[in-house]
Amino acid sequence: MDIIFMDIYLGGINGVEAARDISRTGRGRFIFTTASREYALEAFALNAVHYLLKPLTKNAVREALGRCLPKREDEHPKLLEIKTRQGIVPIPMDNIVYIEVLNKICTVHTEKNSFQTYISLDALSELLDGTSFIRAQRSFIVNMKYIESFYFDHIVMQGGKEIVLSRSSRTELKNQYQQFLFHLARRGAV
Numbered sequence: 001m002d003i004i005f006m007d008i009y010l011g012g013i014n015g016v017e018a019a020r021d022i023s024r025t026g027r028g029r030f031i032f033t034t035a036s037r038e039y040a041l042e043a044f045a046l047n048a049v050h051y052l053l054k055p056l057t058k059n060a061v062r063e064a065l066g067r068c069l070p071k072r073e074d075e076h077p078k079l080l081e082i083k084t085r086q087g088i089v090p091i092p093m094d095n096i097v098y099i100e101v102l103n104k105i106c107t108v109h110t111e112k113n114s115f116q117t118y119i120s121l122d123a124l125s126e127l128l129d130g131t132s133f134i135r136a137q138r139s140f141i142v143n144m145k146y147i148e149s150f151y152f153d154h155i156v157m158q159g160g161k162e163i164v165l166s167r168s169s170r171t172e173l174k175n176q177y178q179q180f181l182f183h184l185a186r187r188g189a190v
Contacts, residue, residue, distance in 0.1 A: 003068045008034035008043075016042045023047075031064045067186070080127055082108060082117040089115055093129050097157060098142040131183070134176050137166040144180045 004022065008015040016039050019030050023046055032043045035054045043051050050064035077092040095110045101121040108115045108124075117124075125133070125141055136142050136155060140163050149156040154164045165173055 002028040003031065003049075003065065004028045005031050005033055008032060008036065008039050014039070016046065019043070019046050019048075029068045031068070078129055080108070080124070082115060082119055082124070084115050084117050091115065093132070093143075094145070096128075096133075096143050097146045097159070098136075098140055098161065098163065099124055100140050102139070132180070134173055135166075135169075136163050136173065137169075144177055147177065150174065150177055 004019070006015045006019050010018060015032060015034070019032070022028060023030070030043070030046060030048045031050045031052060032039070032048050033052045033054060033056060037051075037053065040051045049067045050060075052060050052064060077094055079090040080093050080096065081088055081090050083089075091108060091110060095112075097109045097111060099106055099108050099121065101107075104118065104120075106117050106119055106121055106124060108117065121139070121141065125135060128141065132143055132145055133141050134144060142155065142157065142163060146158045147155050148158050152170065153167075154162050156162050
């Protein structure tokens with residue numbers, strides 16, 4: 001990934017126009033540097049990572065670079081360990097698409113497999129990373145990373161599974177999902 005520091009005022013061409021031409025190639029993350037706020041909206045319309053005003057400070061440049069670089073997660077993925085008929089199964093939380101309960105049996109659906117356990121949905125909810133998972137309704141927990149579409153009364157997961165949202169929590173669920181997307185965008189993961 002290229003990180004491009006771009007001044008707004010270039011000889012003969014505007015930096016935003018130059019960035020627009022470069023961005024068509026799909027390469028690079030832009031950090032604009034300038035003495036004027038005049039082009040800030042245009043710069044962010046190009047998905048600029050940051051817009052720095054001159055004179056630059058070390059802290060401002062460090063923050064801008066930090067927004068460009070992926071956040072380092074723990075060396076080891078977070079695991080959900082569940083007891084199944086086959087024994088204790090460790091499941092990377094990032095791979096969990098959703099969990100559903102039917103007749104007191106929870107099924108953990110991942111990208112490739114499904115695992116059944118008698119652990120309650122409430123107990124599983126306590127074990128999950130609270131920033132990526134929401135309780136869509138009393139029978140489902142979903143990983144927001146796998147939501148394809150969010151509608152007023154239901155969500156569609158990658159793969160097409162539709163899950164009805166709890167009537168009493170729809171507004172709260174929508175807000176949680178928007179916060180999740182906001183944080184992804186800030187990290188540059190969207």
